[in-house]
Amino acid sequence: MKAAVVVFPGSNREGDMARALKQATGREPAMLWHADHELPAGTDLVVLPGGFSYGDYLRCGAIAGRAAIMDAVRAHAARGGLVLGVCNGFQILCESGLLPGVLMRNANLRFVCRMQHLKVERSDTAFTRQYAKGQTIEVCIAHGEGNYEADDATIDRLEGEHLVAFRYCDSAGTVGGEANPNGSRNDIAGIYSDGRNVLGLMPHPENLIDALVGGTDGRGLFESLASAA
Amino acid sequence: MKARVVVTLKSGVLDPQGKAIEGALKSLGVEGVANVRQGKVFDVELAGADASAAKAQLQAACEKLLANTVIENYQIDL
DSSP states (O other), X not given: OOEEEXXXXXXXOHHHHHHHHHHHHSSOOEEEETTOOOOOTTOOEEEEOOBOGGGGOSXXXXXXXXXXHHHHHHHHHHTTOEEEEXXXXXXXXXXXXXXXXXXXXXXXXOOEEEEEEEEEOOSOSTTTTTSOTTOEEEEEEEESOOEEEOOHHHHHHHHHTTOEEEEEEOTTOOBSGGGOSSOOGGGEEEEEOTTSOEEEESSBGGGOXXXXXXXXXXXXXXXXXXXXX | OEEEEEEEEXXXXXXXXXXXXXXXHHHTTOTTOOOOOOXXXXXXXXXXXXXXXXXXXXXXXXXXXXXXXXXXXXXXXX
């Protein structure tokens, strides 16, 4: 598994992401700059980390979604290559057209930073093989704009084609209600592209990889990726 | 040439910021406020003087960057 992490001005989770990738794959990911035009030869996985690219100016992820490197990321995705976007990375994927919909201001207008349970919707993708379908995992969230919205036709298509990756739930695995931190449609925390080779999610699995800092439920995602290529 | 681009949320898209502003206006005693929707204004200066070319350039700017057409409409005033 050869991974590359894209760093934009204002990214701040690239170090956490690199640590999680190194732990799972045994090798350091390449760190790419937003102004680069090419991915390193043989890249299997491109990761867009969390943060506040371009200070969230205009709309979260809007300017990063049009950065020079994104043409190479789009071409990689079109070839079936794996792409993971976490938090601001998910916003960038939506703004760049790699995933449908948009992440709007949290319904309660508050930045939310807390531990969060998620339900794993399917375990047959490159990102989730090390989890069980329906499993509840505990990771963390830290965002002000994570309220996933799309038109009804898009939501129906995501549901019909089983492209929802994770949903917000409580510790008992009950989806929605108070467990939904931001008002996301259908309690969506993450979605796949049509080919299921692109995943965007608001929560931070890369921060839950060490028992010393709160848990290891995030490891499954990186171990799945490590065994995928 | 100067132009103004106004980007607004499409109707039906929930606008929590607009709702908060609406609530604040009501709590300040501003009477008769039924609904508030928040948008963005861009004042753009264009190098050329041809209005139809400017309109096409601004349309491209809106489609490529200024508006997210999933949730937003835009209006160009020259």
